[in-house]
Amino acid sequence: MPFLKAVIKETLRLYPVVPGNGRFVSEDEVVVGNYWFPKKTPFHLCHYSLCHDEDQFEDAELFKPERWLRGDSSRSKSTTGSYNHHPYSFIPFGLGVRxxxxxxxxxxxxxFALSRLMQKFEVQPEPGAPVVEPKTRTLLIPGKPINLRFLPRA
Ligand code: HEM
Structure with a gap:
């Protein structure tokens, strides 16, 4: 189960269902870094970019579920904290009251679904399957259909 959870996290990191998000800060001025934003500034948060940022995740373009397992020291470049990336650089479900x-x-x-399926089937891409890139339709979706083979485990 820890590895399955790590696989799901890594999938949501590389392919976040909600790749961008927004907040409209109506009542407060905001300072981010050295930049000052007046009241009523709309912010667009690009979750996809953060998840693919090499400063946050080492080998950011590689699928490495191990980075989410406790005790793996290769998760990111920093050596502090439990997870070494900034906590807000991976928020696939958003954060806060909204x-x-x-x-x-x-x-x-x-x-539940994956643990049951994986116990019964080995799941493979169809032979000669093309590389499927993601595309945005507000949500992130596959650019082409994904065809899989479910081979019963002995
Ligand atoms: C992998 C599955 C899902 C992902 C990645 C996901 C992701 C998100 C994200 C990023 C937001 C915006 C959060 C924010 O602005 O901070 C959101 C909002 C929301 N999600 Fe999901 N979601 C998922 C599944 C679901 C399911 C299954 C439900 C319902 C049972 C659901 C109901 C909602 C609702 C109602 C909101 C709006 C909350 C609000 O604006 O107050 N989501 N979701």
């Missing part, structure tokens, strides 16, 4: 209310349900369904 964060995803379905997070726990979605996680539970993914853990």
């Amino acid at each position: 964060g995803c209310i379905g997070k726990r349900v979605a996680e539970m369904e993914m853990y």
Whole structure:
């Protein structure tokens, strides 16, 4: 289960379902870094870019579920903290009062469905499958259909 959870996290890192998000800060001025933003500034948060940022995740373009396992020292470049990237550089379900209310349900369904499927089937891409790049339709979706083979495990 720890590895399955790590696989799901790594999938959401490389292919975040919600690649961008926004906040409209109506009542407060905001200072980010050395920049000052007046009240009523709309912010667009590009979650996809952060998740692919080499400063946050070593080998950012590689699929490396191990980076989410405790005790793996190769998760990122820093040596401090439990996870070494900035905590807000991976927020696939958003955060705060407008964060995803379905997070726990979605996680539970993914853990449950995948653990059952993986016990019964080996899942492979169809022979000669093309590389499938993601594309945005507000949500991030596959650029082409994904065809998989489910081979029963002995
Ligand atoms: C892998 C599955 C899912 C992902 C990655 C996801 C991601 C997100 C994200 C990023 C947001 C915006 C959060 C923010 O602005 O801070 C959001 C909002 C929301 N999600 Fe999900 N979601 C998922 C599944 C679900 C499910 C299964 C439900 C319902 C059972 C759900 C219900 C909602 C609702 C109602 C909001 C709006 C919350 C608000 O604006 O107050 N989501 N989701």
